Amino acid sequence: GPLAYTVALRILSDQSAAEDVVQEAFLAVWRRGATYQAARGSLRAWLCTIVRNRAIDRLRGERGRPHVEAPTVIQEREVSPSDPWAAVEAELTGHEVRRALAGLPVEQRQTIELAYFGGYSQSEIAATMEVPLGTVKGRVRMAMEKLRVALTDPKESPWQKP
Numbered sequence: 346g347p348l349a350y351t352v353a354l355r356i357l358s359d360q361s362a363a364e365d366v367v368q369e370a371f372l373a374v375w376r377r378g379a380t381y382q383a384a385r386g387s388l389r390a391w392l393c394t395i396v397r398n399r400a401i402d403r404l405r406g407e408r409g410r411p412h413v414e415a416p417t418v419i420q421e422r423e424v425s426p427s428d429p430w431a432a433v434e435a436e437l438t439g440h441e442v443r444r445a446l447a448g449l450p451v452e453q454r455q456t457i458e459l460a461y462f463g464g465y466s467q468s469e470i471a472a473t474m475e476v477p478l479g480t481v482k483g484r485v486r487m488a489m490e491k492l493r494v495a496l497t498d499p500k501e502s503p504w505q506k507p
Contacts (some may be wrong), residue, residue, distance in 0.1 A: 348389065348463055349396045355458045356400035366403055370396040386472035393463075393473045445495035453488035456481055
């Protein structure tokens with residue numbers, strides 16, 4: 346569903362490739378449904394793990410191809426057409442957030458995306474990414490600190506170019 350698509354899109358940054366990966370994942374779930382073990386996690390986490398792994402495999406196979414920027418998933422506030430400064434501010438804020446997210450290490454970025462864009466709990470993220478809960482908590486904490494620095498004082502951001 347929408348969550349699986351969001352996971353694939355955030356990894357691949359390509360709508361068509363994300364749709365393909367989600368279709369492949371649902372087909373894999375259909376074919377391997379008997380291998381699902383409820384004791385290891387929710388069906389949703391299992392599906393998203395399959396989507397994530399297939400998206401990463403697809404991404405590895407596409408290295409060297411040009412990167413197409415994904416449409417923004419960040420919901421920006423409604424802006425009145427009569428307030429052009431608010432529109433400019435909203436656009437700049439969205440751009441800054443996307444740039445700050447793109448500057449995070451992959452594992453931290455994926456953790457933040459699953460939590461805030463995918464609606465996953467930290468426990469679900471741990472199951473999906475197949476890492477301990479403490480690792481997820483650490484990634485969230487480090488990513489939020491890096492985002493705070495990047496968004497409040499871009500000059501001190503470790504990945505901003507001078």
